[in-house]
Amino acid sequence: MAKPLRVALLGCGVVGSAVARQLTDDAADLAARVGAPLELIGVAVRDVTKPRPESGVPPELFTTDAESLVSNADLVVELMGGLEPARTLLLRAIEHGAAVITANKALLGADGPRLYAAADARNVDLSFEASVAGAIPLLRPLRESLAGDDVQRVMGIVNGTTNYILDKMDRTGAALPDVLAEAQELGYAEADPTADVEGHDAQAKAAILASLAFHTRVSSDDVHCEGIMGITDADIRDARKIGCVVKLLAICERTPDGVSARVHPTLVPRSHPLASVHDAFNAVFLETALAGELMFYGKGAGAAPTASAVLGDLVQAGRHRVVGGHGPRESAYAELPVLPIARTQTSYFIRLDVLDRPGVLARVANVFGAHDVSIESMRQGVRRSEEGLAILQLVTNQAADESLVATVEELRKLDDVHEVSSVLRVEGM
Structure with missing residues (x-):
C-alpha cells in the first residue's frame, strides 16, 4: 500500500464532523478503496477551544492556521462555505498541488471558472459532487456518464427546505409563515432562512447544473431567481383545483438561441414525477437526446448524505493520486449565449x-x-x-x-x- 495521503479539512460543522468521523470509523475500508491510508493532518476552525466531541477529532488537530494547513496537504476538503476565505484557501491549496473537494455551491456559482482554470493549470482534481443535491449522484453522471449525449433540459427540486414548506402547505393547508417556523424547529430551515426561501441556494445550484449540462459558463448572476415568500395558501388551493402542486424549481434549458437558467415557484401537474417529491427530498429530472428522460431522487441535504458525496469525491481524488489519472476537467467549449428571462x-x-x-x-x-x-x-x-x-x-x-x-x-x-x-x-x- 502506498504512503498515507495527507487530508486537510476546512470547517467542522455538522457535515465536517460527519466527514471527520467517517475518516476514522471507516479508515481501513477507505484505505483499501484508495490504495493508501487517508491521514487527517488537521481541521481548520475559527475557535480551537470549542468542544467538538461529535467529530472524533483529537483536540491537537484543530487549528486556526488554515493557510499553513492547506499548504501541506495532498487532499483538501472545504466545508466552511461562503466566498471568503474559502476561495483564497482553495486557490492556495491548488497552487501547492493539492486536490480539492468542496461542497461550496455559492463559490462555484460565483467564481467556478477561476477555480477550474487553477486546477487545470496545476493538473489536480477539483471535485464538487456534494455542492448540488447532497448524496444524490447527479453531477458525476452529468460530467461523465452523459458526456457523449446532448442534455436538453434540467428541471428539479434542489432545495429541501422550500420543498418541505410547500409540500406541507399542500398537504395541510397551513400558511407559509407557520410552516417555516415549524421547519426551523425541526432543523430543516436555518435560523436565518433567507438563502433558502429567497431562492439563492437553488440559484447557485442551477448555475452549476447549467454549466455542466450545456458546456457553457453560467454564473449565479445569469440565473433568474424568485423565492417562495410570496406564495399564499390561496395559491396552493388554486393549484389543487387545476390538478397541480407548487414547487420551487431550478430549470435549465438549451434552445436554438442559447441556454437559460431560472429559479422560481412553479405549478407542476400532479401527474409529473416531481409532484410526488415530498418533505425535504430533492429530485432532478433530465431530458437528453439519446438517453431520453432520467430522474435522480434522494436526500439532498443533511450531514450524512452530504458526507457521503464528499467521501465519494475524496476516494476518487485519492485514487488518482495513487494510481494516476485525473477527474473530469471543465468543459465550456460550447460558449453558448446565456439568455435573459x-x-x-x-x-x-x-x-x-x-x-x-x-x-x-x-x-x-x-x-x-x-x-x-x-x-x-x-x-x-x-x-x-x-x-x-x-x-x-x-x-x-x-x-x-x-x-x-x-x-x-x-x-x-x-x-x-x-x-x-x-x-x-x-x-x-
Missing part, C-alpha cells in the same frame, strides 16, 4: 379579481391577444357578489416571458380588473 418561453397561471359585468371576458382576452399570448384554459371561480367581483383563473400557452410580463402589467391597468391576485409560471401542462 425575458426571452424564455413559458406558461403562466394568472388569477384575476374582475368586475362582475358584461364584456369583461372579451376585454381581458383582448389584452392577451394584443401581446400574442394565447389562453389555454380559463375557469371562473366563486363570485364575490357582495363586492360586485368575480374570480377568473387563466392558464396561458407558452409565450416569451417578456410578453407575459407585459400582459400582466396591462391587465393591472384595466378598469375591469380589481386585482391581479396571483401570477405563477407553469411547467409540464
